[in-house]
Amino acid sequence: MNDDTLNQDAGGSAQRVFNALSSLHRRKILAYLSASSLTAGEIAERFNMSKPSVSQHLTVLENAGLIAKEKRGQFVHYTIVTNNLINTLNGFAQEVCPVSRPLKRESEAKAKSK
Amino acid sequence: MNDDTLNQDAGGSAQRVFNALSSLHRRKILAYLSASSLTAGEIAERFNMSKPSVSQHLTVLENAGLIAKEKRGQFVHYTIVTNNLINTLNGFAQEVCPVSRPLKRESEAKAKSK
DNA sequence: AAGTTATTTAGGAAATAAACTAATTACATA
DNA sequence: TATGTAATTAGTTTATTTCCTAAATAACTT
Numbered sequence: 460m461n462d463d464t465l466n467q468d469a470g471g472s473a474q475r476v477f478n479a480l481s482s483l484h485r486r487k488i489l490a491y492l493s494a495s496s497l498t499a500g501e502i503a504e505r506f507n508m509s510k511p512s513v514s515q516h517l518t519v520l521e522n523a524g525l526i527a528k529e530k531r532g533q534f535v536h537y538t539i540v541t542n543n544l545i546n547t548l549n550g551f552a553q554e555v556c557p558v559s560r561p562l563k564r565e566s567e568a569k570a571k572s573k
Numbered sequence: 574m575n576d577d578t579l580n581q582d583a584g585g586s587a588q589r590v591f592n593a594l595s596s597l598h599r600r601k602i603l604a605y606l607s608a609s610s611l612t613a614g615e616i617a618e619r620f621n622m623s624k625p626s627v628s629q630h631l632t633v634l635e636n637a638g639l640i641a642k643e644k645r646g647q648f649v650h651y652t653i654v655t656n657n658l659i660n661t662l663n664g665f666a667q668e669v670c671p672v673s674r675p676l677k678r679e680s681e682a683k684a685k686s687k
Numbered sequence: 688a689a690g691t692t693a694t695t696t697a698g699g700a701a702a703t704a705a706a707c708t709a710a711t712t713a714c715a716t717a
Numbered sequence: 718t719a720t721g722t723a724a725t726t727a728g729t730t731t732a733t734t735t736c737c738t739a740a741a742t743a744a745c746t747t
Contacts, residue, residue: 474597481595482705483588486665493669499724512706514725533714533723541670548662551600555607556655596735613694626736628695647693647744 472524476547479523484508485516489525492539499535586638590661593637598622599630603639606653613649 479485484506491497491505503513517537520526524543529536553563593599598620605611605619617627631651634640638657643650667677 473600477591477594477600480591480665484705486587486591486669489669493671500722503724509707510724511708511726515705518725530713530724535724539669545666545670548666551594552659552662555600555603555653556659557607557653598735614692617694623737624694625696625738629735632695644694644743649694 472543473547473551475523476525476543477551479519479525482516482519485520488513488516488520489539489544492526492537496536496538499537502537586657587661587665589637590639590657591665593633593639596630596633599634602627602630602634603653603658606640606651610650610652613651616651 487506488502491502499514499517500510502517503510506513517526517528521528521537525540526537527540529538601620602616605616613628613631614624616631617624620627631640631642635642635651639654640651641654643652
């Protein structure tokens with residue numbers, strides 16, 4: 460069993476996602492964005508933190524593909540992107556949770572027999 | 574909206590779980606444990622790292638409630654505990670993913686009307 | 688008892704992350 | 718153009734994390 464057997468991308472997408480999620484501030488920002496898009500300023504105002512710090516967190520979230528930004532005039536609007544989040548969490552859960560294996564094997568077997 | 578509105582435990586369970594998952598090494602260890610329990614030595618041998626380092630990672634995972642240890646004679650056997658992992662990932666996905674809200678509201682409404 | 692193996696603890700060096708202030712860029716408007 | 722507002726970048730400080738080696742603890746074996 461070599462090191463690639465464990466299917467995880469070192470500096471890759473999953474790493475960036477999990478790293479982004481390791482901060483409570485960033486998880487709160489994501490939750491805060493779950494209802495609607497907001498500007499950087501609105502987000503900063505919500506949290507007891509300097510604007511540059513919030514900006515830094517937003518960059519981390521964006522690099523992880525968890526949010527997207529759109530500049531409209533003077534403002535930058537941030538929107539949550541749930542796709543990558545859900546795929547990453549789900550992918551990891553599948554990888555780690557033996558519970559799902561029987562069904563997975565069943566499905567793979569079925570696919571082959573076609 | 575005060576700061577408790579965002580339902581996340583600061584130094585609590587979710588924080589420890591997400592923090593544990595932020596390390597590729599630790600995610601690999603979890604994946605490696607997904608098939609069967611292993612001793613600390615077997616885990617250390619699998620990864621290109623000193624035993625004390627692995628031991629440290631195992632402690633982090635254990636404090637997050639993601640693995641459990643059992644001493645049998647000279648050996649310490651580690652086992653994955655999927656419960657806390659799945660609950661935490663799922664709980665966060667629910668909190669952040671607006672997609673699930675309509676169904677959630679529907680279900681809540683139904684519960685109230687009983 | 689003495690030696691061997693398994694694992695963890697202690698301590699310290701190097702890298703990373705997180706926060707702030709100050710300065711800068713970009714846009715809007717008087 | 719000058720002024721104000723929004724947001725980011727730069728640079729610094731402090732705290733945390735991660736890794737290692739060496740030493741300690743615990744349990745087997747002869």
